[in-house]
Amino acid sequence: MFDELHEECGVFGCYHIPDAASMTYYGLHSLQHRGQEASGIAAEHDGEITVLKGRGLTVDVFRKPELASLEGVNAIGHVRYSTAGGAEAANIQPIVSHSSRLGDVAVAHNGQIVNEKELRRELEEKGAIFQGTSDSEVILHLIRMEEGTLEERVKKAAARLEGAFAVLVEGEGKLFAFRDTHGLRPLSTARFQDGWMVSSETCAFEVMGIYDSETVPAGGFCTFEDGILRRSSYREADAPRVCAMEYIYFARPDSVIEDVNVHKFRKETGRILATGDDVQADVVIGVPDSSLSAAIGYSEASGLPFETGLVKNRYVGRTFIQPTQEMRDRGVRMKLSPVKEAVEGKSVIMIDDSIVRGTTSRRIVRLLREAGAREIHVRIASPVLKLPCFYGVDISTKEELIGHRMTVEEIREYLEADSLRFMTPEQLRFAAGTAGLCTACFDGSYCTDLYSYSEVLSN
Numbered sequence: 001m002f003d004e005l006h007e008e009c010g011v012f013g014c015y016h017i018p019d020a021a022s023m024t025y026y027g028l029h030s031l032q033h034r035g036q037e038a039s040g041i042a043a044e045h046d047g048e049i050t051v052l053k054g055r056g057l058t059v060d061v062f063r064k065p066e067l068a069s070l071e072g073v074n075a076i077g078h079v080r081y082s083t084a085g086g087a088e089a090a091n092i093q094p095i096v097s098h099s100s101r102l103g104d105v106a107v108a109h110n111g112q113i114v115n116e117k118e119l120r121r122e123l124e125e126k127g128a129i130f131q132g133t134s135d136s137e138v139i140l141h142l143i144r145m146e147e148g149t150l151e152e153r154v155k156k157a158a159a160r161l162e163g164a165f166a167v168l169v170e171g172e173g174k175l176f177a178f179r180d181t182h183g184l185r186p187l188s189t190a191r192f193q194d195g196w197m198v199s200s201e202t203c204a205f206e207v208m209g210i211y212d213s214e215t216v217p218a219g220g221f222c223t224f225e226d227g228i229l230r231r232s233s234y235r236e237a238d239a240p241r242v243c244a245m246e247y248i249y250f251a252r253p254d255s256v257i258e259d260v261n262v263h264k265f266r267k268e269t270g271r272i273l274a275t276g277d278d279v280q281a282d283v284v285i286g287v288p289d290s291s292l293s294a295a296i297g298y299s300e301a302s303g304l305p306f307e308t309g310l311v312k313n314r315y316v317g318r319t320f321i322q323p324t325q326e327m328r329d330r331g332v333r334m335k336l337s338p339v340k341e342a343v344e345g346k347s348v349i350m351i352d353d354s355i356v357r358g359t360t361s362r363r364i365v366r367l368l369r370e371a372g373a374r375e376i377h378v379r380i381a382s383p384v385l386k387l388p389c390f391y392g393v394d395i396s397t398k399e400e401l402i403g404h405r406m407t408v409e410e411i412r413e414y415l416e417a418d419s420l421r422f423m424t425p426e427q428l429r430f431a432a433g434t435a436g437l438c439t440a441c442f443d444g445s446y447c448t449d450l451y452s453y454s455e456v457l458s459n
Helices: 020-030 064-068 116-125 135-145 150-160 244-250 262-274 292-302 325-335 359-370 408-415 425-432 451-458
Strands: 010-015 038-045 048-055 074-080 095-097 105-113 163-171 174-179 188-192 195-199 220-225 228-233 283-286 310-312 336-338 347-352 375-380 419-422
Touching: 010 020, 010 105, 010 163, 010 174, 020 038, 020 064, 020 074, 020 195, 038 105, 038 163, 048 105, 074 105, 074 163, 074 174, 095 135, 105 116, 105 135, 116 135, 116 451, 135 150, 135 163, 150 163, 150 174, 150 220, 174 195, 195 220, 244 262, 244 425, 262 292, 262 425, 283 292, 292 347, 310 359, 336 359, 347 359, 359 375, 359 408, 408 419
Parallel strands: 283 347, 347 375, 375 419
Antiparallel strands: 010 074, 010 195, 038 048, 038 074, 095 105, 105 163, 163 174, 174 220, 188 195, 220 228, 310 336
């Protein structure tokens, strides 16, 4: 397995927009970095919701004839990397309910519900039948079992959820979007022609030529109905704490989260790393792609030249993740190649965004050694990952994290680097400026009750 974090999913929706399914396709294509396991689109036409979804990238799942079959001016879509629940077909989103009493309703969700097990048990006792193991299906059942109008039922369901989530709900010719009360997962809206779009990241709007958007606040609830957008809240919000990994790794550098540009944030982390770093080096390189902005920031602050020391092969997928050590090493070589002319005989500052298990970081250090680097000084544009995440990032146990098992010096020895330095949580918060951060995976400051997941921390 490659030693990297995986995106937790992305959602995109269109309201009152002609050919909404095709526009949603383009939005999902821009969010592909958030999930590559599966894609889906649900479009509503005359009260009926048709869904098309499958395993693979958006370009593999959706072809022109299939997209044409998704009629309607409203649509929601989803790109998936499985966290809670597995990768089985029943968990591919959007998830749709067809009911003669309540009508068709579709749900797409990004994040993780920490009280999912408790809610699932309650719903099963009330007669709910689950087709899959995704916590997104819990949201759909909650909506079905509540009383009132669809908007009232969606708001009541939202108020029952704890954790990290950005959710889109479609039905009755309406669209609803809401965000968790801590703002852990990003969500934004934008005006498009006579309708609206909603997305996990603002980069998806720019594909449509939209450069003005508005953040859905923590605990915010958006109702798209009768051609307009009404903003409200479903529960009192807490102090906003965006998942730090959104800035560090997940989001595209051209996205804006809580009024902070991701590229600018990453450059600032590089500048902070360079401050007071007195190591003697010749060049700065970044591990593609999410570390390049931080490497540029380090270069600018230190005065050292920025070089392309590693090249990423963008056409290597998980097909090359193999079980033997030799094959894993070859897989890293197929994914990343050192530029010998840039590093040979030089003392290199290597900037990376994070270290999870440490295995790939060590292989990259070895690649640079083999390419002739005289010294390799590793700088990580985030604090030490020590604890699991229960908000949608695939870090489920402490034992899989090298930062939990080893000291910084022990990690340096394991990586075979000449030196190693991480940021502190305080430095990371400084880089974010006015945007509040969740740093639980670094310092244990979880912002919700963890319910049954608390057992993982106690073991």
